[in-house]
Amino acid sequence: MEAAEAELERRSKFLSSLIQKKKAITPTANTVQQQQQLQQQQYHDRLNIRVRAADMPLALQNRAFRCTRDTLGSMPGKLDSKRLALALKKEFDALYGPAWHCIVGTSFGSYVTHSLGGFLYFSVDKVYVLLFRTAVEPLEH
Secondary structure, eight states: OHHHHHHHHHHHHHHHHHHHHHHHHSOOHHHHHHHHHHHHHHHHHHHTEEEEEEESOHHHHHHHHHHHHHHHHHSOSSOOHHHHHHHHHHHHHHHHOSOEEEEEESSOOOOOOOOTTOEEEEEETTEEEEEEEOOOOOOOO
């Protein structure tokens, strides 16, 4: 009996060591998520972006940040809020379907209703951007 118990103990330790090695090699979902959040924060810091509120997937957020930076970079001197809002709206309407809305400025208030996963409020330097999507209901004739 003692030999069987010893063999069982040996196998148990071996399997435990394999599991520990596997955990060390394969990061958990939490670790991957933490790494993504850290990378996202580093990206934001580099572009001086501050997310104020968001209910939008990271890929769409990054698209909004890139479009904002590109548009701001193409503006000579003074901020053209209307041009930036139009650029973001057109970009998101073209890529993700209709009913996107955008408000840009240095000081504004709002209260909006948005579709799930379609809300982003952020700032780049001192420019604030509110980008959101509303539901589109088909017209009945």
